[in-house]
Amino acid sequence: MARNSGFCRIKNERKKLSFFKIFQSADLSSECMRAIPYNFMQRVSEKDFSYKMVIRAQWGSSWKVEISKNPRFYYMEKHGWNQFVSDNALGDNEFVTFTHKGKMWFDVNIYHQNGKEILIPRNTPTMAPSGIKKEQGESSYKDVKKEDETGDSTGGEDLEVRKKKAKESKTSKKKKLTSKKVKNKIRSKKDKNGVPKFKITIRKSYLKFLAIPKRFVEGHIPNKSTIFTIHHWKGNCSWEVLCLVRENRTIFSSGWTKLAREYPLLIGDRCIFKLIKPTELLLISKKAREKIIKIDE
Incomplete structure (x- = not known):
């Protein structure tokens, strides 16, 4: 009988040091919430503990976190911890496991309240789409230029169509810019008489x-x-x-x-x-x- 791959993965993970936290809508930045279980720290070697803590999500994003100690327990410093919480929009009863991979490197698995694992980032980087558009724009421009230079154009009729489309594109862009300006004016009027x-x-x-x-x-x-x-x-x-x-x-x-x-x-x-x-x-x-x-x- 073939073994379930998920079951094998969980079985292997259980052999490694790990702990979990539930991110309820409470004070997620408190020392108590940032605390690392005492029993866990007892089992981490001194050699590993000399490294800075790194938290890595399933999709590859990672966060560096400093570790400090008070008389009672070890805890993660606010700066890196708060960035991790903010970037992953935590605080809606998510269940998060921290699995130690060695040298204070942790893989995290984030689960919704219903038990479904989150496998893609909640906050998509804003710069990626614009970069893609730019590359596509550059490649299309090069293709058109190449056609003109080699004489591989489909004729005057197609050129007229392209000119018409370019003109329509400029018009639509102007309309969008105008609507943005109007919206900004409305917002500025709301805030003109005082602080938002x-x-x-x-x-x-x-x-x-x-x-x-x-x-x-x-x-x-x-x-x-x-x-x-x-x-x-x-x-x-x-x-x-x-x-x-x-x-x-x-x-x-x-x-x-x-x-x-x-x-x-x-x-x-x-x-x-x-x-x-x-x-x-x-x-x-x-x-x-x-x-x-x-x-x-």
């Missing part, structure tokens, strides 16, 4: 995660999951919060629970979020009502 902002009244569910208004998302939130820094209006503290981008909604997830607890935010509080930098917000609550009026004026 949105208002929220805190509900019970908002203490766990916060849904961001769609109108604000369309104008000011990146198209991929990003770490935002949210500052207290008094300037005495700030929090790193994952802005999780989904098809149907965008929310503040990892780190938001900690912010709500430490700010603190309570049910019924009216909050204003002001965009002070592309990935930084100022949070003003109802508790500072007089200050809110002065800032708005």
Whole structure:
């Protein structure tokens, strides 16, 4: 009887050192979440531990992470960890396994809540498509030029057709540019009278995660999951919060629970979020009502 290849793979993986984490919509940047199991670290050789930790996904992307130690456990430093969380849009109860391959190199397998493994990156690089278009454009231009030089053109009639198509293409590009300019003017008018902002009244569910208004998302939130820094209006503290981008909604997830607890935010509080930098917000609550009026004026 032939053995199942998946079963053989799992059996082989079990022989290697590994641990897992569940990425719930909580504080994914906390030391507890970044901790490496004590029993796991006990079994890692001192020679391996001298290397920097590298996390590699199934599709080839990798992240370098520094490791530190407190009196109780080893943990991954925020910078590399937060980048890993942000790039993979984690925070929706994903199950992630970390398998040690030696020299602190880890292969990660990411699974949806329903158990289906994620085999392609959630956030597609934005530069790749434009690069492909450029190459295609260059090759087509070379082919046309070659035809003209060798005299292998199909005649004057085809040349007229090509000229007509080129003219139509220019016209369509002008229309697209015009529509973009109009949209940008509309957005600038919205933001002309003050800093971009949105208002929220805190509900019970908002203490766990916060849904961001769609109108604000369309104008000011990146198209991929990003770490935002949210500052207290008094300037005495700030929090790193994952802005999780989904098809149907965008929310503040990892780190938001900690912010709500430490700010603190309570049910019924009216909050204003002001965009002070592309990935930084100022949070003003109802508790500072007089200050809110002065800032708005």
